[in-house]
Amino acid sequence: MSDDMLLHFSSNSSNQSDQSSLPTKIAKLEARMVGKTSSAVTAPAQVQSTLWSAAVKFGSPSDSLPPESLVSSDDSEDENGGEFLIQANTQKRQKVEDSTLFEHVEAAADARQVIVESDSNKVGPDVNKKKHGRGRGSSASSRGRGYRVCDPTRMETVFSPSNGQLENSHKMQERVSNDHPGLDGHTSLEEVTSLRAKVAALEEELTKSREENSDHRNQRQQLEKELKDLKDYELQMKPKRMKIISDLLITISKAERQEARMKVRQDSLRLGNVGVVRAGTVISEAWEDGQAFKDLNTHLRNLLENKEAVERQRKLLKKRQSDKGEGSDTEAVHDDVLFLDEVYKSRLASIKREEETVMRDRDRYELEKGRLIREMKRIRDEDGSRFNNFQILNHRYALLNLLGKGGFSEVYKAFDLVEHRYVACKLHGLHAQWSEDKKQSYIRHAIREYNIHKTLVHPHIVRLWDIFEIDPNTFCTVLEYCSGKDLDIVLKATPVLPEKEARIIIVQIFQGLVYLNKRSQKIIHYDLKPGNVLFDELGFAKVTDFGLSKIVEDDVGSQGMELTSQGAGTYWYLPPECFELNKTPLISSKVDVWSVGILFYQMLFGRRPFGHDQSQEKILREDTIIKARKVDFPSRPSVSNEAKDFIRRCLTYSQAERPDVLTVAQDPYLSYTKK
Numbered sequence: 001m002s003d004d005m006l007l008h009f010s011s012n013s014s015n016q017s018d019q020s021s022l023p024t025k026i027a028k029l030e031a032r033m034v035g036k037t038s039s040a041v042t043a044p045a046q047v048q049s050t051l052w053s054a055a056v057k058f059g060s061p062s063d064s065l066p067p068e069s070l071v072s073s074d075d076s077e078d079e080n081g082g083e084f085l086i087q088a089n090t091q092k093r094q095k096v097e098d099s100t101l102f103e104h105v106e107a108a109a110d111a112r113q114v115i116v117e118s119d120s121n122k123v124g125p126d127v128n129k130k131k132h133g134r135g136r137g138s139s140a141s142s143r144g145r146g147y148r149v150c151d152p153t154r155m156e157t158v159f160s161p162s163n164g165q166l167e168n169s170h171k172m173q174e175r176v177s178n179d180h181p182g183l184d185g186h187t188s189l190e191e192v193t194s195l196r197a198k199v200a201a202l203e204e205e206l207t208k209s210r211e212e213n214s215d216h217r218n219q220r221q222q223l224e225k226e227l228k229d230l231k232d233y234e235l236q237m238k239p240k241r242m243k244i245i246s247d248l249l250i251t252i253s254k255a256e257r258q259e260a261r262m263k264v265r266q267d268s269l270r271l272g273n274v275g276v277v278r279a280g281t282v283i284s285e286a287w288e289d290g291q292a293f294k295d296l297n298t299h300l301r302n303l304l305e306n307k308e309a310v311e312r313q314r315k316l317l318k319k320r321q322s323d324k325g326e327g328s329d330t331e332a333v334h335d336d337v338l339f340l341d342e343v344y345k346s347r348l349a350s351i352k353r354e355e356e357t358v359m360r361d362r363d364r365y366e367l368e369k370g371r372l373i374r375e376m377k378r379i380r381d382e383d384g385s386r387f388n389n390f391q392i393l394n395h396r397y398a399l400l401n402l403l404g405k406g407g408f409s410e411v412y413k414a415f416d417l418v419e420h421r422y423v424a425c426k427l428h429g430l431h432a433q434w435s436e437d438k439k440q441s442y443i444r445h446a447i448r449e450y451n452i453h454k455t456l457v458h459p460h461i462v463r464l465w466d467i468f469e470i471d472p473n474t475f476c477t478v479l480e481y482c483s484g485k486d487l488d489i490v491l492k493a494t495p496v497l498p499e500k501e502a503r504i505i506i507v508q509i510f511q512g513l514v515y516l517n518k519r520s521q522k523i524i525h526y527d528l529k530p531g532n533v534l535f536d537e538l539g540f541a542k543v544t545d546f547g548l549s550k551i552v553e554d555d556v557g558s559q560g561m562e563l564t565s566q567g568a569g570t571y572w573y574l575p576p577e578c579f580e581l582n583k584t585p586l587i588s589s590k591v592d593v594w595s596v597g598i599l600f601y602q603m604l605f606g607r608r609p610f611g612h613d614q615s616q617e618k619i620l621r622e623d624t625i626i627k628a629r630k631v632d633f634p635s636r637p638s639v640s641n642e643a644k645d646f647i648r649r650c651l652t653y654s655q656a657e658r659p660d661v662l663t664v665a666q667d668p669y670l671s672y673t674k675k
């Protein structure tokens with residue numbers, strides 16, 4: 001809005017001030033219209049142009065007269081139309097005059113509002129928010145009126161900030177009153193008074209907002225300082241907190257170690273221990289059975305003696321009967337013999353039942369003995385380990401107790417003090433006496449394994465979190481911790497699993513394998529065996545150990561990739577093609593299919609189908625797997641025909657005919673969908 005606005009307004013209102021002559025003018029115009037003189041169009045056109053100009057300047061589009069309507073009225077050749085035009089224009093003019101007057105007062109008020117707002121815009125974000133709320137209300141009302149767009153830049157040209165905007169708004173108001181006598185009325189004075197009150201209230205609010213703003217700034221500074229102090233404190237406390245957590249974990253682990261050793265001592269008394277045996281000058285270790293085994297053996301011996309005694313008596317009875325011959329009182333003798341024989345038979349049956357119970361107990365003790373021997377070995381390995389004193393590795397992994405020792409590594413349960421979770425730290429040690437070449441080859445192998453494993457993220461594959469060097473001869477890989485033991489330990493405790501349980505394990509392994517085979521770079525695990533299937537606390541099966549894994553390159557033909565590391569792996573679980581000696585074998589994901597078939601068989605029948613009782617060396621020497629053309633199933637335990645057929649498919653001798661991982665994954669036997 002500018003001075004133009006006032007100018008237009010005053011020109012318009014001067015027309016209006018000439019109201020006394022208006023009826024005369026109208027009469028004249030009507031007379032001309034009746035005579036249809038050319039001037040009949042001119043006079044209303046002037047009125048219209050003034051009105052239009054005023055309307056454009058002040059009226060909202062909806063209230064104002066659009067030029068077309070004026071023109072079309074002008075263009076009308078109809079007599080009555082001409083008369084109507086004059087009346088209509090007169091009414092319209094009156095309307096515009098009224099509205100411009102009203103609009104003008106409001107324009108002044110809004111102008112002040114804008115000034116206050118533009119001032120408050122400089123106050124700060126919080127105040128702005130408040131003002132925006134109000135601003136939106138104001139602009140909405142402007143929209144209703146149409147033309148009064150709250151444009152601070154336009155307003156500033158009228159209300160120069162040189163002497164203070166609010167002062168200017170007062171002046172503006174005065175100018176509006178002076179320029180337009182129509183505003184001197186009672187209503188406009190009231191309006192002005194109310195506007196002044198509004199301005200005063202807004203000024204007060206502005207002052208308050210400024211104060212609030214300054215308070216907020218102070219508060220913010222205070223909070224920033226507090227945050228910084230907290231961060232400093234956190235930084236200072238972090239090592240202390242780590243220390244407290246690791247101390248607590250160490251206390252728990254020490255208690256666990258003590259408990260484990262105590263249990264081993266107690267179990268040793270019951271089940272046996274490793275004793276030192278001297279044979280001349282040679283000292284060796286040998287297992288000595290504990291009291292439970294001794295008692296069991298005594299019981300068995302007694303039962304055997306008892307059985308022999310009863311059988312002896314039975315034989316004598318039969319002999320006596322035959323010695324007495326035909327001449328005796330046959331009927332009475334016969335009854336007596338029958339009676340005694342029945343007593344002996346009954347006793348023998350009872351001895352047999354007792355023997356069976358004792359044998360079952362012995363099997364249970366044997367399993368406990370196996371667990372005890374493993375635990376003894378673990379404790380011995382833990383005691384002999386150089387990592388057994390609760391070190392914190394890489395400033396974050398608190399080593400706790402040894403989980404087990406593999407061929408070249410020790411696996412410790414550990415706590416990640418940064419991520420606050422249990423992990424398994426696998427410590428790979430290079431033997432000091434190894435040649436440099438062997439060390440380098442081992443490191444290359446481990447890095448390769450790490451590079452394969454680190455990219456694998458799947459619920460049925462153990463996660464690899466980290467790798468770091470401990471010293472030139474030792475490095476550590478950090479794995480997802482699986483608290484539920486591995487399948488090897490499970491099968492040693494319970495050699496035969498129910499089909500349902502075995503099947504769900506196989507399904508999970510296949511889900512992991514499908515993931516490996518759907519990646520852009522397919523992976524053959526190549527070392528699937530019970531020890532490489534771990535369970536988490538919820539019982540989810542997870543595949544681990546990618547030390548022998550192969551990445552299938554893109555350019556590999558349909559037959560598979562060349563097996564360059566022949567001889568590695570665990571022979572019970574490898575398919576016939578891996579033992580091919582005449583040429584370099586070609587392998588594919590079908591290797592893993594065979595291995596899972598063996599695993600499934602072992603879970604169901606408690607033994608491996610090929611070379612179960614043979615050593616690795618004997619399997620190789622006797623070509624056990626090369627001869628493994630057909631799989632046989634024991635009659636017990638009973639297993640479904642579907643399971644047997646599935647195993648047959650996995651153990652298809654011919655590599656070409658054996659299904660690959662993705663095909664087996666579709667096998668109906670593995671499907672859990674409702675039929």
Ligand SMILES: Nc1ncnc2c1ncn2[C@@H]1O[C@H](COP(=O)(O)OP(=O)(O)OP(=O)(O)O)[C@@H](O)[C@H]1O
Nearest residue numbers: 403404405406407408411424479480481482486531
């Ligand atoms: N991520 C893990 N979570 C829990 N326990 C684990 C984890 N990884 C390995 N273990 C346990 O640590 C022990 C040693 O594992 P490792 O893989 O070194 O031995 P292995 O498989 O017996 O030997 P190798 O790999 O040399 O054949 C095993 O008892 C295994 O169950």
